[in-house]
Amino acid sequence: MSVPADAPILTSEAMRAAEALCAAGGTSLAELMERAGAAAADLAWRMAAGAPVLVLCGPGNNGGDGYVAARRLAERGASVRVAALAEPKTDLARAARARWTGGVEALTDEMAPAPLIADALFGVGLTRPLGDELAERLRRFAGRRVLAVDVPSGVDADGGRDWTPPLPADITLALGALKPAHVLLPAAPYCGRTLLAGIGIAADRGMTTLPRFVGEAPDASTHKFSRGMVLVRAGPMPGAAGLAAAAALRAGAGYVVLSGAARAPFSAVIAEDGEGYAGRLDDARLGAVVVGPGYPAGAALDRDVKAALASGKPLVLDAAAIASALPKLGGMTAILTPHEGEFARAFPDFGGSKIERARAAAEQSGAVVICKGADTIVAAPDGRVAAAWPGCPWLATAGTGDVLAGACGAMLAHGRDPFDAAVAAVGWHIVRAQAIGPGLVADDLIRD
Ligand SMILES: NC(=O)C1=CN([C@@H]2O[C@H](COP(=O)(O)OP(=O)(O)OC[C@H]3O[C@@H](n4cnc5c(N)ncnc54)[C@H](OP(=O)(O)O)[C@@H]3O)[C@@H](O)[C@H]2O)[C@@H](O)CC1
Numbered sequence: 041m042s043v044p045a046d047a048p049i050l051t052s053e054a055m056r057a058a059e060a061l062c063a064a065g066g067t068s069l070a071e072l073m074e075r076a077g078a079a080a081a082d083l084a085w086r087m088a089a090g091a092p093v094l095v096l097c098g099p100g101n102n103g104g105d106g107y108v109a110a111r112r113l114a115e116r117g118a119s120v121r122v123a124a125l126a127e128p129k130t131d132l133a134r135a136a137r138a139r140w141t142g143g144v145e146a147l148t149d150e151m152a153p154a155p156l157i158a159d160a161l162f163g164v165g166l167t168r169p170l171g172d173e174l175a176e177r178l179r180r181f182a183g184r185r186v187l188a189v190d191v192p193s194g195v196d197a198d199g200g201r202d203w204t205p206p207l208p209a210d211i212t213l214a215l216g217a218l219k220p221a222h223v224l225l226p227a228a229p230y231c232g233r234t235l236l237a238g239i240g241i242a243a244d245r246g247m248t249t250l251p252r253f254v255g256e257a258p259d260a261s262t263h264k265f266s267r268g269m270v271l272v273r274a275g276p277m278p279g280a281a282g283l284a285a286a287a288a289l290r291a292g293a294g295y296v297v298l299s300g301a302a303r304a305p306f307s308a309v310i311a312e313d314g315e316g317y318a319g320r321l322d323d324a325r326l327g328a329v330v331v332g333p334g335y336p337a338g339a340a341l342d343r344d345v346k347a348a349l350a351s352g353k354p355l356v357l358d359a360a361a362i363a364s365a366l367p368k369l370g371g372m373t374a375i376l377t378p379h380e381g382e383f384a385r386a387f388p389d390f391g392g393s394k395i396e397r398a399r400a401a402a403e404q405s406g407a408v409v410i411c412k413g414a415d416t417i418v419a420a421p422d423g424r425v426a427a428a429w430p431g432c433p434w435l436a437t438a439g440t441g442d443v444l445a446g447a448c449g450a451m452l453a454h455g456r457d458p459f460d461a462a463v464a465a466v467g468w469h470i471v472r473a474q475a476i477g478p479g480l481v482a483d484d485l486i487r488d
């Protein structure tokens with residue numbers, strides 16, 4: 041996968057703070073820019089493979105990185121030209137420009153392109169969309185090989201705003217840390233393959249990409265109940281709850297009960313009528329309860345959610361169960377698994393990037409929130425965030441969310457911290473989906 045696993049993600053504000061810490065620790069910003077430009081040059085050298093390179097430089101420090109990269113490329117003997125949008129505006133960029141001894145062309149419609157374009161126009165400092173004229177000019181380069189320095193110029197690095205589409209990159213070299221734009225729609229697909237240049241910034245690890253999923257093998261002392269017991273409550277569409285129950289078993293729960301369904305998805309799932317639900321909730325061995333898959337809003341759902349909340353057990357709440365439980369969730373251990381529509385219904389007041397919205401929802405509810413979709417975000421009430429881009433688009437099919445809810449139940453029932461459980465479930469889901477690939481249907485995720 042192109043985005044590194046478990047890599048730090050910093051907003052532009054966090055990036056500036058990290059930069060200041062670095063400077064306070066004795067590494068000058070000029071040194072950081074030299075490292076950034078050197079990393080970009082090294083990548084451009086390999087991408088160009090001897091072909092000419094055109095570096096597009098903007099007025100800020102992203103442009104500064106571009107001048108450094110151009111100098112480094114020229115020193116290695118590459119054929120390199122520079123085109124600038126404007127004179128450098130920062131001291132650092134001016135200094136980098138001064139050390140570039142080649143010519144600087146104006147970025148115009150008439151300029152000749154090159155086989156490799158290094159896009160160093162704007163990075164995390166872009167505060168407004170590109171003008172139409174510049175956006176149009178950049179579109180002329182579409183089809184060339186493009187290396188975006190830090191982010192494709194024109195995207196909001198913090199991921200909250202959907203600006204004019206940038207020039208799509210083949211490779212984006214994130215500097216120091218990934219930014220939200222590398223892992224959120226709509227910007228992430230424009231990054232192409234994202235690589236990370238560690239330029240020596242000590243990045244906070246509160247927000248990262250998804251860690252690599254590694255299934256833990258049970259040890260010799262394990263028995264079925266110590267692996268975790270999960271209760272899945274079925275509603276009027278028991279097939280969905282069946283998928284969740286089967287997924288719980290497949291994701292490692294030792295014992296799974298499907299309450300309120302006539303048919304078990306696997307022989308090992310205990311399917312029973314709904315009468316025993318209250319009794320099952322009282323079972324001291326019960327590690328997690330899953331409510332929501334295939335269960336529309338209504339009095340029956342409210343009653344079952346209320347009973348689950350009263351049990352005090354760790355909960356996985358999906359679909360309509362999220363809004364049903366929300367007002368009474370305080371202090372419970374819970375994972376909420378909304379897709380965008382369910383999120384908007386449950387948390388209508390939150391705006392900003394998907395990361396900001398997920399964080400706000402986790403903080404308000406006190407639960408771990410998995411905001412599903414192509415750019416799935418997992419957020420904890422304490423501010424931790426994991427971003428799952430790139431996921432597996434074959435998951436865009438009915439029932440896969442039910443499978444994820446069941447997997448969350450299994451991971452929670454193991455006794456994990458709910459954020460770690462949610463992250464593990466999302467990782468498990470993607471790994472299984474990738475192994476299946478084309479033609480995936482939800483049932484494939486639970487079969488052998
Ligand atoms: N953090 C780090 O550790 C390191 C960071 N480094 C690099 O610095 C980059 C951030 O640099 P940055 O902050 O100088 O901002 P940048 O992205 O170059 O753009 C700002 C400039 O663009 C201008 N401008 C804005 N919008 C505009 C528009 N629509 N149309 C036209 N102009 C517009 C804006 O002007 P203003 O808004 O003031 O009018 C300002 O002049 C970062 O991404 C990375 O590449 C590395 O060197 C080393 C370590």
Ligand SMILES: Nc1ncnc2c1ncn2[C@@H]1O[C@H](COP(=O)(O)OP(=O)(O)O)[C@@H](O)[C@H]1O
Nearest residue numbers: 412413414431432433435436438439440441442
């Ligand atoms: N384009 C996509 N790329 C990657 N994953 C996706 C995409 N679309 C949906 N998914 C994932 O598929 C699952 C769909 O869940 P959901 O919408 O609740 O479906 P259902 O309710 O039918 O089970 C979620 O885990 C979501 O993150």
Ligand SMILES: [K+]
Nearest residue numbers: 162189191193
């Ligand atoms: K850029």
